[in-house]
Amino acid sequence: MPRSKIAGIGMYVPANVVTNQDLTRYMDTSDEWIQERTGIQQRRYAHRTEETTTTMGVEAARIAIERAGITANDIDFIVFATLSPDYYFPGCGVLLQRAMKMKEIGALDVRNQCSGFVYALSVADQFIRSGMYKNILVVGSEKHSFGLDFSTRGRNVSVIFGDGAGAVVLQPTEDTNRGILSTHLHSDGEAAEILAMYNPGTHANHWADKNYASFADAEIGEMFMSHEMIDNAQNFPFMDGPSVFKKAVVKFPEVIVEALQKNGYQPSDLQMLIPHQANLRISQFVQQKLGLRDDQVYNNIQRYGNTTAASVPIALCEAWQEGRIKEGDLVCLAAFGSGFTWASALLRW
DSSP: OOEEEEEEEEEEOOSEEEEHHHHTTTSSOOHHHHHHHHOOOEEEEOOTTTOOHHHHHHHHHHHHHHHTTOOGGGOOEEEEEOSSOSSSSSOHHHHHHHHTTOOSOEEEEEOOGGGHHHHHHHHHHHHHHHTSOSOEEEEEEEOOGGGOOOSGGGHHHHTTBOOEEEEEEEEEEOOTTSEEEEEEEEEOGGGGGGEEOOSSOSOOHHHHHTTOSSGGGSOTTTTTSOHHHHHTTTTSOEEOHHHHHHHHHHHHHHHHHHHHHHTTOOGGGOSEEEEOOSOHHHHHHHHHHHTOOGGGBOOOHHHHOBOGGGHHHHHHHHHHHTTOSOTTOEEEEEEEETTTEEEEEEEEO
16 A cells, blocks of 8 residues: 655745734734734735635645646645635635646545644545545645734734645655655544634524524524624634643644654654644643754744644745755644644654
């Protein structure tokens, strides 16, 4: 059974740089307050109308495909991970397929938020190993800036997130010293609502708040999105930051160690850990817990903020471009996010 290898990698971030100081124009915050809690100094925001989650994914995909030495017509499957799709439906996978004028290939959308790219990579890996596909495009892309609450009320969430995209091309390899060694996926939905965007949604909790005798008494469409929801800022993401932090610092190192032990390695064997860029303080905690040196962990949240499904491929691409990942290196990708879901992938570059 062949392994799958990353044959090409690319990234794209918008040109618009938004610093912490820029955010003080909209909310009661400061550079010191944001850096102390998150480590973030700046992030990128996509153009409001000219850039979408799909268009950013396309830009990253073009680079990955070129570096893989193939063309868009050689791609035979797409896996697109995002929590911020262009439309409620259809998903971004088919929009990317259309934009890149690909053949009528399959396109799968993955909705696992911060863990989305690692989940998507695992799905693609299984297709490669089975022999079903030969050139799979895996994309993680996010446009958070269009849906954040830029007020003091929403600052705990809004200062964290940024926009961007990353992509890889996965191909089979017979080289036993290269490729994805294993992937590990987990979830626990017990506390799903402490990091979530409730509206719009089909849960219909809103009609009950009006004390209607029945669902039929509510106005058509009122439960999905209403003026009251907007007035009460119920259409923005919600996060219980401390609770998320406590869960992340347990599951992050667990899933990394799981991948290492599965393949007979220990943390000291890693050349590079690419953690999801959720919070620099979480990454630093994980690094300390695993006893890793600074040169074994790559962080770029300082420049881009949390780009959710895009953060792992963006960080992986930058680390490779900077020469910090070389052929033969043992690399671990890990992520934790809303759901909760968490995942890791161990690979030999």
